[in-house]
Amino acid sequence: MLTIKDPARGLVGHGVSTCAGCGLELAIRVILDILGEKTVIVIPPSCAALFSGYGNETTLGIPGIQGNLENTAAVAAGIRAGFAHRGMTDITVLGMAGDGGTVDIGLQALSGAFERGDKILYVCYDNEAYMNTGIQASSSTPLMASTTTTPAGKLVNRKNMMQIVGAHGIPYAATASVGYIEDLRKKVAKAKDADGPAFLHVHAPCPTGWGYAPAKTIEVAKLAVTTHCWNLYEMVNGKEIKITKQIKKPAPVKDYLVLQKRFKGVTDEGAAEIQAQIDTEYANLERLASLAE
Amino acid sequence: MLEGNGAASEAMRLARIGVVSAYPVTPQSPIAEVLSDYVSQGRLDAEYVRVESEHSAMSVAIGAQLTGVRTGTATSSVGLALMFEMLGVAAGLRLPIVMPVVNRALVSPWSLWCDHQDSMSVRDSGWMQFYAEDCQEVLDLILIAYKAAEHADVLLPTMVCMDGFFLSHMSQAVMVPDQEDVDAFLPFYEAKNLKLDPSDPMFINNLTPSTEFMEMRYQQFEGFNNASGIIKETMAEFKNRFGRGYQPVEAYRCEDAEAVIISLGSMSGTVKHIVDQYREKGKKVGSIRIVCFRPFPTEDLLRIVPENAHVGVLDRSMSLGAQAGPVCMEVRSALSERRPDVRVQPYVAGLGGRDLRPVAVTTAIDQMLEGTFNPAAQWLDVNENAMTIRRYTEVA
Numbered sequence: 001m002l003t004i005k006d007p008a009r010g011l012v013g014h015g016v017s018t019c020a021g022c023g024l025e026l027a028i029r030v031i032l033d034i035l036g037e038k039t040v041i042v043i044p045p046s047c048a049a050l051f052s053g054y055g056n057e058t059t060l061g062i063p064g065i066q067g068n069l070e071n072t073a074a075v076a077a078g079i080r081a082g083f084a085h086r087g088m089t090d091i092t093v094l095g096m097a098g099d100g101g102t103v104d105i106g107l108q109a110l111s112g113a114f115e116r117g118d119k120i121l122y123v124c125y126d127n128e129a130y131m132n133t134g135i136q137a138s139s140s141t142p143l144m145a146s147t148t149t150t151p152a153g154k155l156v157n158r159k160n161m162m163q164i165v166g167a168h169g170i171p172y173a174a175t176a177s178v179g180y181i182e183d184l185r186k187k188v189a190k191a192k193d194a195d196g197p198a199f200l201h202v203h204a205p206c207p208t209g210w211g212y213a214p215a216k217t218i219e220v221a222k223l224a225v226t227t228h229c230w231n232l233y234e235m236v237n238g239k240e241i242k243i244t245k246q247i248k249k250p251a252p253v254k255d256y257l258v259l260q261k262r263f264k265g266v267t268d269e270g271a272a273e274i275q276a277q278i279d280t281e282y283a284n285l286e287r288l289a290s291l292a293e
Numbered sequence: 294m295l296e297g298n299g300a301a302s303e304a305m306r307l308a309r310i311g312v313v314s315a316y317p318v319t320p321q322s323p324i325a326e327v328l329s330d331y332v333s334q335g336r337l338d339a340e341y342v343r344v345e346s347e348h349s350a351m352s353v354a355i356g357a358q359l360t361g362v363r364t365g366t367a368t369s370s371v372g373l374a375l376m377f378e379m380l381g382v383a384a385g386l387r388l389p390i391v392m393p394v395v396n397r398a399l400v401s402p403w404s405l406w407c408d409h410q411d412s413m414s415v416r417d418s419g420w421m422q423f424y425a426e427d428c429q430e431v432l433d434l435i436l437i438a439y440k441a442a443e444h445a446d447v448l449l450p451t452m453v454c455m456d457g458f459f460l461s462h463m464s465q466a467v468m469v470p471d472q473e474d475v476d477a478f479l480p481f482y483e484a485k486n487l488k489l490d491p492s493d494p495m496f497i498n499n500l501t502p503s504t505e506f507m508e509m510r511y512q513q514f515e516g517f518n519n520a521s522g523i524i525k526e527t528m529a530e531f532k533n534r535f536g537r538g539y540q541p542v543e544a545y546r547c548e549d550a551e552a553v554i555i556s557l558g559s560m561s562g563t564v565k566h567i568v569d570q571y572r573e574k575g576k577k578v579g580s581i582r583i584v585c586f587r588p589f590p591t592e593d594l595l596r597i598v599p600e601n602a603h604v605g606v607l608d609r610s611m612s613l614g615a616q617a618g619p620v621c622m623e624v625r626s627a628l629s630e631r632r633p634d635v636r637v638q639p640y641v642a643g644l645g646g647r648d649l650r651p652v653a654v655t656t657a658i659d660q661m662l663e664g665t666f667n668p669a670a671q672w673l674d675v676n677e678n679a680m681t682i683r684r685y686t687e688v689a
């Protein structure tokens with residue numbers, strides 16, 4: 001057994017080598033705080049792997065395994081099946097993967113586990129690119145964001161991952177944000193208790209990849225929500241959608257864009273195009289939410 | 294009566310696997326089907342995870358085995374290729390997962406039929422590899438594999454390979470041992486090294502610096518070294534209990550032989566039959582069968598290859614760009630320093646489902662008896678149109 005050298009208050013040790021102001025770091029601390037010690041975590045290669053540790057040191061006080069980029073859901077499903085065989089049903093099996101490991105290369109394994117109804121809690125922390133390999137675009141990278149593989153801005157819109165997850169009809173799915181910690185906590189608790197697979201899509205701003213000052217992570221995260229660039233809602237059984245944070249007077253998208261270097265090249269027309277896209281998406285979401293009422 | 298696939302499923306049932314994850318691929322599919330049937334009938338107390346790919350099949354097996362449960366999966370050909378990334382993970386995590394591999398050619402071109410390119414392509418992945426000659430051996434070698442692989446000084450995953458269709462779909466009389474006897478041979482599984490357990494937390498498989506990586510590879514290397522002896526002990530114990538004896542490498546009529554054919558899998562039956570015919574004519578011919586390809590039984594081979602023999606190795610796959618196929622390269626490297634008296638001729642035969650026709654074997658034996666030698670692989674029983682078949686030509 002590995003010894004934990006520096007006991008922290010939570011299940012995540014001090015001195016993790018994430019960048020200052022990392023949204024993911026905040027997310028994982030909150031999530032493990034709610035889930036508690038009876039949790040096993042699966043982490044793929046990604047910035048989250050900084051929590052796996054290095055050599056014979058780890059930052060986590062719970063058992064875990066670093067799997068591969070595309071199989072977080074499958075490894076978690078295997079762990080769940082092993083525990084089920086041994087009658088150990090009170091353990092949460094958590095997959096904690098980035099957007100690349102989820103919406104791109106890991107989509108197949110995730111879909112398989114959700115279709116089978118494997119009781120795993122899958123968290124996709126979304127920093128909207130492949131950060132760990134040097135800020136390359138993923139299919140969760142938003143329209144017109146510049147990355148090292150979309151230097152002139154991404155030409156196409158991001159994938160709607162929640163709709164894909166919803167198509168599986170799993171008991172609980174929700175979006176969340178590190179800008180709204182109480183909301184995140186509640187959703188983690190619900191996901192933990194779901195009667196089947198659960199999915200959390202957590203917006204996790206990344207100062208390094210997005211190009212803003214580390215101190216502004218919460219501000220950026222909140223602005224994403226108040227501009228409707230990231231909407232907070234729950235989806236039960238794939239269809240009952242409930243918006244958990246209604247924004248009475250949404251701010252213009254531009255307020256969010258100007259804070260981040262990755263949108264530096266976006267022209268006024270570009271910003272208008274993004275605004276239109278965001279408005280359409282929000283209208284869609286409201287329509288779906290109204291169906292559930 | 295059982296087919297090779299049925300023998301494999303029976304062995305896995307007897308080993309009391311607790312989690313099954315398998316994805317259908319010809320000619321392995323019956324294993325996945327039968328195991329799921331056993332689970333639904335309650336004949337096997339296991340969780341059946343109906344995975345969406347072979348990559349996930351191995352990922353599930355790895356996750357489950359880490360909770361301290363014996364797992365079962367099986368695959369073939371392109372499925373094994375898709376698993377490749379996870380084979381190294383299972384090996385590096387020292388998980389004694391046992392997996393039947395139903396040998397089938399790799400694409401391209403597409404083929405549903407037997408050769409060894411699939412399992413030979415993963416011979417360096419850190420898995421032990423056994424090759425069965427008949428259906429009884431499929432069952433027996435799987436039980437032996439679990440026991441040897443789980444030994445604390447071994448902890449290596451193991452492939453038990455059987456020739457697609459030739460064994461997987463061939464009905465033969467198979468003795469299925471009693472559950473109590475198997476339980477006595479193969480005790481309840483416990484995770485011996487890494488495990489996922491909230492009461493004893495550890496983080497598995499994180500980034501490892503170069504100051505430790507080599508040492509951990511070295512541990513695997515030592516695991517293989519230990520396995521050589523432990524496999525023999527396990528085979529001896531199996532014989533005591535079940536009456537059927539095996540060895541990592543088997544010699545047949547090799548004493549005084551001038552020409553010896555080395556082969557593995559179901560080819561060996563044909564070879565032995567032809568050896569008998571030569572012996573009847575007074576010709577000094579023998580056969581050696583490699584049962585355990587990883588770890589390679591170098592010392593045993595050195596002992597049983599007769600003095601001054603011409604050795605011909607039948608490879609059912611080819612290492613393209615090399616002089617010889619993988620089995621031959623292995624035999625050559627085992628014999629090169631310490632047996633300057635023998636000459637090793639590489640042969641390639643039986644690819645993509647081609648039967649090992651007697652003419653292929655007799656051609657090889659006759660060449661060896663004549664003393665013909667060519668350091669590069671000789672392809673046996675290849676049609677004359679080999680260089681014109683499917684060749685694109687411009688229509689005038």
Ligand SMILES: Cc1ncc(C[n+]2csc(CCOP(=O)(O)OP(=O)(O)O)c2C)c(N)n1
Pocket residue numbers: 045046047048068069070097098099100101102127129130131132133138
């Ligand atoms: C099969 C495979 N391909 C590529 C990689 C290289 N790789 C490691 S991390 C990573 C990016 C992951 O991005 P994401 O999931 O968004 O996590 P982030 O780094 O942004 O936290 C990639 C491509 C890999 N580990 N495995």
Ligand code: SF4
Pocket residue numbers: 017018019020021022023024025047127131132205206207208209
């Ligand atoms: S690159 Fe971004 S996500 Fe990765 S550690 Fe730094 S801030 Fe966190």
Ligand SMILES: [Mg+2]
Pocket residue numbers: 098099100126127128129130131138
């Ligand atoms: Mg990312």
